[in-house]
Amino acid sequence: MSTIADFNSASNAETDREHEVQISLLLALCGAAAENRDAASVAEILDQLIAYSEAHFMSEELLMRLKSYDDYEDHVDDHIHMLDVLREIAVGHAAGNSVLVAGRAAEVLVFIGNHIDARDRRFADYVRNNL
Numbered sequence: 001m002s003t004i005a006d007f008n009s010a011s012n013a014e015t016d017r018e019h020e021v022q023i024s025l026l027l028a029l030c031g032a033a034a035e036n037r038d039a040a041s042v043a044e045i046l047d048q049l050i051a052y053s054e055a056h057f058m059s060e061e062l063l064m065r066l067k068s069y070d071d072y073e074d075h076v077d078d079h080i081h082m083l084d085v086l087r088e089i090a091v092g093h094a095a096g097n098s099v100l101v102a103g104r105a106a107e108v109l110v111f112i113g114n115h116i117d118a119r120d121r122r123f124a125d126y127v128r129n130n131l
């Protein structure tokens, strides 16, 4: 029979897998932009990255609410910032400013890496300590 501990360790493992997918989509975007791939291919990766990030952030935010997490607001501010930047990149790309995609995607990659290492790790520790 599964326990709350099983649930939590499974949800952390699931979250780690989601971070891997998110990072790999971002790396794919950086690569496509750096190689000057056609606009439709770059747009498709951007759309996938935005949709995946929306779903991933929503599931993380639901778990934070469920756990009455004490850093909820600042953590969600990071998510909002990342989605704002990704949507700005997509709007700029659709308007023909594709030259900016590689640099801005690299900035998002650094931001997401710091977010996962700091805020997501803190939340994972919180979940483990508040079963």
Ligand SMILES: [Fe+2]
Pocket (backbone or CB within 6 Å): 060, 075, 079, 115, 119, 120
């Ligand atoms: Fe997060």
